[in-house]
Structure formats: C-alpha cells, structure tokens
Amino acid sequence: MIKAVFFDFYYTLCVWGQSLEPRLRKITERYGFEVDPERYVKARENLYAEASGSDPTTHSLLGTMQEIIGSYCEFIKGLGVQEHVEQIAWELLQSEHSLFAASAATLYDDAIPTLEHLRDAGFKLAIVSNWDTPLDPLTERLGIAHYFDIIVASHDERVKSAKPDPHIFNYTLAKVGVSAEAVVHVGDTYEADIVGARNAGIRSIKIDREG
The missing domain is CATH 3.40.50.1000 (HAD superfamily/HAD-like)
Known part of the structure; x- marks a missing residue:
C-alpha cells in the first residue's frame, strides 16, 4: 500500500520561466544558429545524465558553478555549435539556473x-x-x-x-x-x-x- x-x-x-528548448532557440537564433531537434534530444539527455552523476557535496559553491558552466558548454557543443559556445552557455544559465535566476x-x-x-x-x-x-x-x-x-x-x-x-x-x-x-x-x-x-x-x- x-x-x-x-x-x-x-x-x-x-521550472525557470520557459522550458529549456524555447529559451535555447531564442538565444541561438541571435547567433544565427538553428537547433537540430535530434541533436537537441541527445545533448539534453547527456546534460541531465551528467548533472545526475555529479555530487554537489564534494566541492565548494565556486566549484559547483564551474562544473555547471562546463556542463552547459558541452551541451552547446553537442548541438553542433562551434562559435560563441561559452557566451551561449552563460546566457542560457542566466535564464535558467537557481544560482543565477532563482527569482524566475x-x-x-x-x-x-x-x-x-x-x-x-x-x-x-x-x-x-x-x-x-x-x-x-x-x-x-x-x-x-x-x-x-x-x-x-x-x-x-x-x-x-x-x-x-x-x-x-x-x-x-x-x-x-x-x-x-x-x-x-x-x-x-x-x-x-x-x-x-x-x-x-x-x-x-x-x-x-x-x-
């Protein structure tokens, strides 16, 4: 029972504002990049799998932030983006994560x-x-x-x-x-x-x- x-x-x-995909598309469009749906699904799954495997108890807040930024950079690269990777990742994080946008x-x-x-x-x-x-x-x-x-x-x-x-x-x-x-x-x-x-x-x- x-x-x-x-x-x-x-x-x-x-959720933080809109879900991940529409926020991502809005950001990447500004950089002239179109998100491929199949690549997005695979990259998103890898992003969440990496987050699931991370242990936030083993590092500092700064270490956590660095790990999150690194994960999002890999997510953006997984979409096939070659340029402005860190900038796109940072903008996506600013729109989403509790460390940057808890009020949203x-x-x-x-x-x-x-x-x-x-x-x-x-x-x-x-x-x-x-x-x-x-x-x-x-x-x-x-x-x-x-x-x-x-x-x-x-x-x-x-x-x-x-x-x-x-x-x-x-x-x-x-x-x-x-x-x-x-x-x-x-x-x-x-x-x-x-x-x-x-x-x-x-x-x-x-x-x-x-x-």
Missing part, C-alpha cells in the same frame, strides 16, 4: 492541485532533489513548503549523497518513517530519478515536462 510520494524538484514541480522560478500549473490532492488523501510527501543550494527558502517563496514532511537536497551535509545514490532516498525514507515498498517517486530524469529510486527499492514514475 502506497503511503508516501517523493518528488524531484526541477522540471517536476518547478515558477511552479507548473498542476503542482499545487496535485500536492493538495495527495495531502488531503493522507499521503506523506517529500522532495528529493540534487540541488546545490538550500531548497527550503525557495519552496517557501513558491508557497509549497508546507505540503512536505521533509525537503531533502543533496547539498545538505546531513545527507552527503546525490541521486542516483540510494542513500539520499534511504535518508528520506527514515525521516518520513515509511518503507521503500510504500513509496512512489516522481521525477523527470531517468538516471537520477528512475534508476536512483530503483536502487533504493522504490517504485518510480518518469514525468516528461517537455513532451
């Missing part, structure tokens, strides 16, 4: 209705996110913090784990007080959310916000 639902945060409950964060339209329905139905709720800054202030600003029994981010020294490592899930299970068999995890990234949940014995649902 399912007693709790865990959620990823970015691209599951929340918005919830998906179905986020609050879903959380309200689950909470009213008696489910325990948690966020399990690979996140390099504290999530509590951001979830409070978005008006969703009170729905969750716990909000777990990989930057937290008490956790010292990032998805797909099962420890971050096991930590959350212990704090919520449920067994893995009684939980469903919802997230958008295959490696971090689906494989990660499976590593902890948790059922999972993959959500695709970009269609």
